[in-house]
Amino acid sequence: xxxxxxxxxxxxxxxxxxxxxxxxxxxxxxxxxxxxxxxxxxxxxxxxxxxxxxxxxxxxxxxxxxxxxxxxxxxxxxxxxxxxxxxxxxxxxxxxxxxxxxxxxxxxxxxxxxxxxxxxxxxxxxxxxxxxxxxxxxxxxxxxxxxxxxxxxxxxxxxxxxxxxxxxxxxxxxxxxxxxxxxxxxxxxxxxxxxxxxxxxxxxxxxxxxxxxxxxxxxxxxxxxxxxxxxxxxxxxxxxxxxxxxxxxxxxxxxxxxxxxxxxxxxxxxxxxxxxxxxxxxxxxxxxxxxxxxxxxxxxxxxxxxxxxxxxxxxxxxxxxxxxxxxxxxxxxxxx
Amino acid sequence: xxxxxxxxxxxxxxxxxxxxxxxxxxxxxxxxxxxxxxxxxxxxxxxxxxxxxxxxxxxxxxxxxxxxxxxxxxxxxxxxxxxxxxxxxxxxxxxxxxxxxxxxxxxxxxxxxxxxxxxxxxxxxxxxxxxxxxxxxxxxxxxxxxxxxxxxxxxxxxxxxxxxxxxxxxxxxxxxxxxxxxxxxxxxxxxxxxxxxxxxxxxxxxxxxxxxxxxxxxxxxxxxxxxxxxxxxxxxxxxxxxxxxxxxxxxxxxxxxxxxxxxxxxxxxxxxxxxxxxxxxxxxxxxxxxxxxxxxxxxxxxxxxxxxxxxxxxxxxxxxxxxxxxxxxxxxxxxx
Numbered sequence: 001x002x003x004x005x006x007x008x009x010x011x012x013x014x015x016x017x018x019x020x021x022x023x024x025x026x027x028x029x030x031x032x033x034x035x036x037x038x039x040x041x042x043x044x045x046x047x048x049x050x051x052x053x054x055x056x057x058x059x060x061x062x063x064x065x066x067x068x069x070x071x072x073x074x075x076x077x078x079x080x081x082x083x084x085x086x087x088x089x090x091x092x093x094x095x096x097x098x099x100x101x102x103x104x105x106x107x108x109x110x111x112x113x114x115x116x117x118x119x120x121x122x123x124x125x126x127x128x129x130x131x132x133x134x135x136x137x138x139x140x141x142x143x144x145x146x147x148x149x150x151x152x153x154x155x156x157x158x159x160x161x162x163x164x165x166x167x168x169x170x171x172x173x174x175x176x177x178x179x180x181x182x183x184x185x186x187x188x189x190x191x192x193x194x195x196x197x198x199x200x201x202x203x204x205x206x207x208x209x210x211x212x213x214x215x216x217x218x219x220x221x222x223x224x225x226x227x228x229x230x231x232x233x234x235x236x237x238x239x240x241x242x243x244x245x246x247x248x249x250x251x252x253x254x255x256x257x258x259x260x261x262x263x264x265x266x267x268x269x270x271x272x273x274x275x276x277x278x279x280x281x282x283x284x285x286x287x288x289x290x291x292x293x294x295x296x297x298x299x300x301x302x303x304x305x306x307x308x309x310x311x312x313x314x315x316x317x318x319x320x321x322x323x324x325x326x327x328x329x330x331x332x333x334x335x336x
Numbered sequence: 337x338x339x340x341x342x343x344x345x346x347x348x349x350x351x352x353x354x355x356x357x358x359x360x361x362x363x364x365x366x367x368x369x370x371x372x373x374x375x376x377x378x379x380x381x382x383x384x385x386x387x388x389x390x391x392x393x394x395x396x397x398x399x400x401x402x403x404x405x406x407x408x409x410x411x412x413x414x415x416x417x418x419x420x421x422x423x424x425x426x427x428x429x430x431x432x433x434x435x436x437x438x439x440x441x442x443x444x445x446x447x448x449x450x451x452x453x454x455x456x457x458x459x460x461x462x463x464x465x466x467x468x469x470x471x472x473x474x475x476x477x478x479x480x481x482x483x484x485x486x487x488x489x490x491x492x493x494x495x496x497x498x499x500x501x502x503x504x505x506x507x508x509x510x511x512x513x514x515x516x517x518x519x520x521x522x523x524x525x526x527x528x529x530x531x532x533x534x535x536x537x538x539x540x541x542x543x544x545x546x547x548x549x550x551x552x553x554x555x556x557x558x559x560x561x562x563x564x565x566x567x568x569x570x571x572x573x574x575x576x577x578x579x580x581x582x583x584x585x586x587x588x589x590x591x592x593x594x595x596x597x598x599x600x601x602x603x604x605x606x607x608x609x610x611x612x613x614x615x616x617x618x619x620x621x622x623x624x625x626x627x628x629x630x631x632x633x634x635x636x637x638x639x640x641x642x643x644x645x646x647x648x649x650x651x652x653x654x655x656x657x658x659x660x661x662x663x664x665x666x667x668x669x670x671x672x
Contacts, residue, residue, distance in 0.1 A: 130577055141514055144522040178477055178565045186480040186562055210569035214577040226522055229514045230563050233546035234570040241466055241550040242578050245607045253603035260603070263596025267589035271581045 001033050001052075002315040004308060005083035005092035008038035009061040010099020012298050015039065018098060019046035021304025026052055028305075029312055035092055037079040058082055061099075064297065068102030072110060080104060084111040087290045094291035094311045096282070098299045105142050108285040108292035115320075117327035120150045121287030122225065123294075124161055126280035127235065129216035134280055136162050136171075137213075137221040141229030142285060148191035151175070151222050155196050155204070156326065157286045158220035164317035165310065166219075174208030174218030176227060182206065188224065196222075201326075210234075239275055278303040281310025290320060337369045337388070338651040340644060341419035341428035344374035345397040346435020348634050351375065354434060355382035357640025362388055364641075365648055371428055373415040394418055397435075400633065404438030408446060416440060420447040423626045430627035430647045432618070434635045441478050444621040444628035451656075453663035456486045457623030458561065459630075460497055462616035463571065465552035470616055472498050472507075473549075473557040477565030478621060484527035487511070487558050491532050491540070492662060493622045494556035500653035501646065502555075510544030510554030512563060518542065524560065532558070537662075546570075575611055614639040617646025626656060 006022060008015040015038055022034050026049040033052040036043050040057035047053065060077040072081060080099055084107040086092040095112065097104045105123070114121050122139030129135055138154050139146065146154075155173050162171035175192055177185045182193060184207055196204040208217045210231055223231065246268075250257045261268075282295040282303075291314045295307040314320070342358060344351040351374055358370050362385040369388040372379050376393035383389065396413040408417060416435055420443040422428040431448065433440050441459070450457050458475030465471055474490045475482065482490075491509050498507035511528055513521045518529060520543055532540040544553045546567050559567065582604075586593045597604075618631040618639075627650045631643040650656070 130581055144514060144520075144525075176566065178480060178562055184480075189480075210566045211573035211576075213570070214573055226514055227563055227566050230512065230546045231566050231570045234549070234567045235574050237545075237547035237550055238571050238574040239578060240547075242575060242607075242611065245466060245610055246582075246604075249603040249607040250600065253600070253606070256599050257603040260596045260599025260601075263592050264586065264589070264600055265596075267585040267593040267596070268582075270589070271578075271585040274581055275578065 002031055002094070002312055003033045003035065003092045004311055005035045005037065005086040005095045006308075007080040007083045007095070007097035007099055008036045008043050009079040010097040011295065013300060014098060015042050016046050017299055017301045018304050019043055020301035021299075021308060022053070023048045024301065024305045025308035029309070032308070032312055034308075035083070035086060037083045037086075056082060062103045064100050066100055066103060068100060068106045071100065071103050072106045080107055081111065084108065084292070087112050087292075093315055094293070096293045096295060096307055096311060098282075098295040098297055098304065101294055104292065104294050105285055108288050112288050112290055112292055114288050115324050115327060117331050118153055118157070118287035120146065120153070121285050122150075122154045122157060123283050124158060124286045125232070125283040126166065126277060127213070127232070128275050128277045129214050130274065131216050132274060133216055134166075134277060135213065135216060135219055135221055136166070137223065137228060137232070138286065139223060139225035139228050140232045140283060141225050143225035145226070146188070146224040148188060148195055151188070151192040151224065152195040152199065153287070154222045155199070155202055155220070157323065158222060159202055160319055160323050160326065161284070161286060162219045164319035164322065165313050168219050170203045171219035172205045173202050173220045173222065174205050176210065176221050176223040176231070177207035178209070180207045180209060192222070243272070279306045282307040284314070287323075288320075291315065338367055338430070338648055339369045339371065339428045340647055341371045341373065341422040341431045342644075343416040343419045343431070343433035343435055344372045344379050345415040346433040347631065349636060350434065351378050352382050353635055353637045354640050355379055356637035357635075357644060358389070359384045360637065360641045361644035365645070368644070368648055370644075371419070371422060373419045373422075392418060398439045400436050402436055402439060404436060404442045407436065407439050408442045416443055417447065420444065420628070423448050423628075429651055430629070432629045432631060432643055432647060434618075434631040434633055434640065437630055440628065440630050441621055444624050448624050448626055448628055450624050451660050451663060453667050454489055454493070454623035456482065456489070457621050458486075458490045458493060459564075459619050460494060460622045461568070461619040462502065462613060463549070463568070464611050464613040465550050466610065467552050468610060469552055470502075470613060471549065471552060471555055471557055472502070473559065473564060473568070474622065475559060475561035475564050476568045476619060477561050479561035481562070482524070482560040484524060484531055487524070487528040487560065488531040488535065489623070490558045491535070491538055491556070493659065494558060495538055496655055496659050496662065497620070497622060498555045500655035500658065501649050504555050506539045507555040508541045509538050509556045509558065510541050512546065512557050512559040512567070513543035514545070516543045516545060528558070579608070615642045618643040620650070623659075624656075627651065
């Protein structure tokens, strides 16, 4: 049985969306058990599942504007902190929250803890490509500064994730850079390029440019946390802006535009669903001793369901255990 | 008379698009004079203007796949190099090319030369916002590494550009960061924040996130060249991907989608024109002794025309001279 600790109080639509997503997941996945941390009375309003689910009541929760590290230290009874502690104490195998991202990162690092050999766990998400296959990118902002060694570790982490969770046999690893030529970039990129090219366990395909990410130029894209964060937010901002612009062009286009919209509606839906990647689950703080997954703050029940599904796949494939073995083996090699 | 040296041989549609853009600019702007560098016979095929235009014939040109610094050194008679040299020798006041970006940056730095007090000229473009006003961003990739001092200089450069070329009285300067709070970012961002906040000549509005750029959160956005380049290319890639996806959704949507498209066509054109920012001109390598402007490689005659117009505004407003005075004054202050 896979035991998942869920922060029922985090996110814009908590606890309703969280609990409804959990209800559906419990129906579809008979091998999971869910612990819901939060306000018992509120959770019960929405909980229809009766088996393999428990509520651990707490009145305290972390707010979206709380200062992350401080909140983790001072709000020891918060639903998110208790859920993370359950993993540390061996009561649960993974933790999920749609709440304060920084606080979940802090809880992951300081409560769940990192794999000893991974210096800086990275935030990983599966992002959309035009062919629907998607790509994994990390670090998306867990760290503001990274070394070549961190980026090498991200390549290994990303490769394991794509292989075990997304079922890609030999994931193509790309290094995000300001040009595709081998000699491009700053010292961080140049040194990382060397490390990746010399690691024969990786299917390294070289430098990739941000312009080509949505064309599926790699299965895993490695970036420092600052740049990865900027790229992720640019993708989000540009997509939202263009779709918003499309909407307002239609709304301000008079009767003609509205007639056109009626006919085009289905095609626009196809387009939107290609861009909507919530079915790939949430963002994983990867490199920790257990899966710690952040679902988007605006998650609805469907997004929560997919995040639970993603966690189940992570547990089923034992990707974290495999990672530990890989890093131990690499350490032994280096020590030889 | 404003004398503009034009590389007629650079870009995907050279020399036709270049010469046709110049023809139109010469009609509309009686205060400019254009020197066309390149293959005389080919240029003459398209040149309709007869006054205030000269052709300086050369058979050599820099190709898009030439190694930039090497090309500048070895192809001394290339159209781009001769155009840059005309500025250095006082024969022209500005240079424009739609050719190899790296080579133009190298020609700008090594032939035209930087303003003494500007350590690292930055690549600046005006990018689209949803309200149509646009924002200027630099450095977009002239440098792979930057210091806080460089970023401070970019803020001054961007502010002068927005004020003089775009007519914004007190441009709002934002620092691209991984969060809006004052304490966010790596040491580069934190030190830059201090410098910008303490420079009372700037209208600094604090940190801005990549997600909000197209919403017009600032008039000028300051970034290091590596991140700026990644953000620019992500914007381009995402926009192209979404519009391509929209197109294929319509094409594969059957008769219904095609009928819808006929009705919606005008609204979609409005949307595309908001995103098309070629009317703002090309990318300026800013911080040099004269305007050096790169028009997009795929530029058509209209884009070339707008780049010439932009250069004329730069010369008319004497933005480069004003910059020199500003940096000399700042240097004197520091020496006090």
